[in-house]
Amino acid sequence: MALLILQVNFWELVKSSEPIPIAVMAVLAVASLLSWSVIFTKWSFFRRARMANRSFLRVFRKAGRMDAVAAQSQQYVSAPVSAVFDFGYSEISRQIAARGTITNPVAVERTLQLAISEEIAKLERNLNILATVATVSPFIGLLGTVFGIIEAFQALGLTGSTSMRTVAPGIANALFATALGLFAAIPAAIFYNYFGHMVKEFGARMEDFSLEFLNTTERTYEEARKETRTL
Secondary structure, three states, rough: HHHHHHHHHHHHHHHHHHHHHHHHHHHHHHHHHHHHHHHHHHHHHHHHHHHHHHHHHHHHHHHHOOOHHHHHHHHHHHOOHHHHHHHHEEEEEHHHHOOOOOOOOOHHHHHHHHHHHHHHHHHHHHHHHHHHHHHHHHHHHHHHHHHHHHHHHHHHHHOOOHHHHHHHHHHHHHHHHHHHHHHHHHHHHHHHHHHHHHHHHHHHHHHHHHHHHHHHHHHHHHHHHHHHHOO
């Protein structure tokens, strides 16, 4: 199998193809480059986000006060949970500035949910490109193959020869478009599913953090209210 792959001269297949199959191959090559660009970019983005999440959660759980966490949150801008914290802390700060205490816990919960939705949208950005490449590329490759086979049979009719030596090059050129379509689609489909799983994982982490944030907020400001009453 490896020897067969080495014997295939892809450049010769491209040069000997007709204009329409060549255009199809060019489209598939661009789609493949675009999908790989998205794959490497998202891989790096998710890796940084995961590491930043872990670091921020350690800071949040060790800090004794919300304002101390807020002062350090800017160091973890790539952490989705840090963005959720910023949204929630901003809402808490507005309520305390207006009334001196948290008067609307439901608003805090809604703010956290809005933050989670916004962060999930950021995480999903450009994943539609992978989905499109994975879905469309095989059909584009098949289209190139159909045109290639039509042209091969037209050439066969003009020459009047039915030998394999005459038919095989045209069929090989035609099938090369399908191979390119699969080459573009398979990695895009694999990484689209993988990144989709990671987005769900990040979403679950943010949901858990929102509950942790609410618990910490309730505990912190309840203690503050008790201290105020004692005084």
